Amino acid sequence: MPSPKAKNSATRSGGGSPGLSGSTNGNGRYEFMSLNRTLPPTLFRQGSDPTATARLRASESPTRRRGSGSSSSSNTGMPEEDCMRLNPSFIGIALSSLLAIDLWLSKRLGVCACEDSSWGSIRPLMKLIEISGHGIPWLVGTAYCLYNADSAAGQEIMFNLFMALILDLILVGIVKAVVRRRRPSHNRMDMFAATSVDRYSFPSGHATRSTMCARFLLAHLVLAAPMRVLVILWSGLVGLSRVLLGRHNVTDVLFGFLMGYCQYNLVEMLWVSSLGMQGLLGLIQG
Numbered sequence: 232m233p234s235p236k237a238k239n240s241a242t243r244s245g246g247g248s249p250g251l252s253g254s255t256n257g258n259g260r261y262e263f264m265s266l267n268r269t270l271p272p273t274l275f276r277q278g279s280d281p282t283a284t285a286r287l288r289a290s291e292s293p294t295r296r297r298g299s300g301s302s303s304s305s306n307t308g309m310p311e312e313d314c315m316r317l318n319p320s321f322i323g324i325a326l327s328s329l330l331a332i333d334l335w336l337s338k339r340l341g342v343c344a345c346e347d348s349s350w351g352s353i354r355p356l357m358k359l360i361e362i363s364g365h366g367i368p369w370l371v372g373t374a375y376c377l378y379n380a381d382s383a384a385g386q387e388i389m390f391n392l393f394m395a396l397i398l399d400l401i402l403v404g405i406v407k408a409v410v411r412r413r414r415p416s417h418n419r420m421d422m423f424a425a426t427s428v429d430r431y432s433f434p435s436g437h438a439t440r441s442t443m444c445a446r447f448l449l450a451h452l453v454l455a456a457p458m459r460v461l462v463i464l465w466s467g468l469v470g471l472s473r474v475l476l477g478r479h480n481v482t483d484v485l486f487g488f489l490m491g492y493c494q495y496n497l498v499e500m501l502w503v504s505s506l507g508m509q510g511l512l513g514l515i516q517g
């Protein structure tokens with residue numbers, strides 16, 4: 232009966248997984264060698280054996296290559312990071328290009344990122360716009376209006392706006408914590424009352440809030456046409472100010488607009504009526 236070692240050496244001589252060659256170290260333990268070694272030509276023939284091709288693609292993943300322990304590709308002499316980009320997918324190229332454009336554009340548009348920036352003189356104005364879209368003024372203002380509302384309809388609207396603002400904070404916090412995209416390097420972290428997830432930039436919480444609140448106000452308040460235009464302009468300006476201040480990349484704000492727009496649909500779906508409010512208050516009071 233062949234010993235396990237004999238089995239190992241049989242595997243080494245060609246019977247192992249395609250695309251992997253192996254050897255034993257001094258302790259007799261099997262080690263996988265670099266994947267960049269010459270492979271049988273059949274393995275490169277895309278489509279001839281889909282299973283083998285899939286296995287090859289999997290074995291070429293960056294994590295596996297990093298795990299091989301060598302800092303340069305054995306047959307090209309190039310750093311592994313460069314080798315990994317030799318055959319990127321179309322989606323990979325599109326995403327990398329979009330990201331590069333986003334970073335470049337965001338850096339160029341960050342003209343109020345600090346006082347010495349080209350448009351540094353309007354930074355105070357941009358910070359004022361930032362405050363107008365901040366969570367705390369909105370929460371405090373809505374709570375105040377809810378407390379002072381003199382009709383059931385007014386209370387219902389303010390209650391739902393308050394809940395919408397909380398929902399927005401939760402959803403943005405979750406996405407920021409999952410995506411964990413760093414803020415642009417030119418940003419100065421001098422926002423007031425920023426929570427720990429606010430060190431991340433995707434999506435812009437100001438953009439989600441301003442879009443959701445704008446839709447909310449347009450739907451539930453009776454406003455004259457100029458005021459409606461002002462609300463929309465304000466929402467867009469809040470988003471723009473995030474990029475000009477260097478707080479966000481362009482895609483953070485664009486996604487924030489989209490997310491805020493969708494969040495309003497969610498608020499409508501979860502709308503709490505006056506009756507529901509009384510039920511909730513009854514539950515809270517016991």
Ligand SMILES: CC(C)=CCC/C(C)=C/CC/C(C)=C/COP(=O)(O)O
Nearest residue numbers: 366367422424425426429435436437
């Ligand atoms: C009561 C309570 C927990 C209020 C939290 C309000 C708050 C700290 C909101 C966050 C505001 C903020 C700095 C958001 C960051 O917005 P980005 O546009 O920079 O994502």
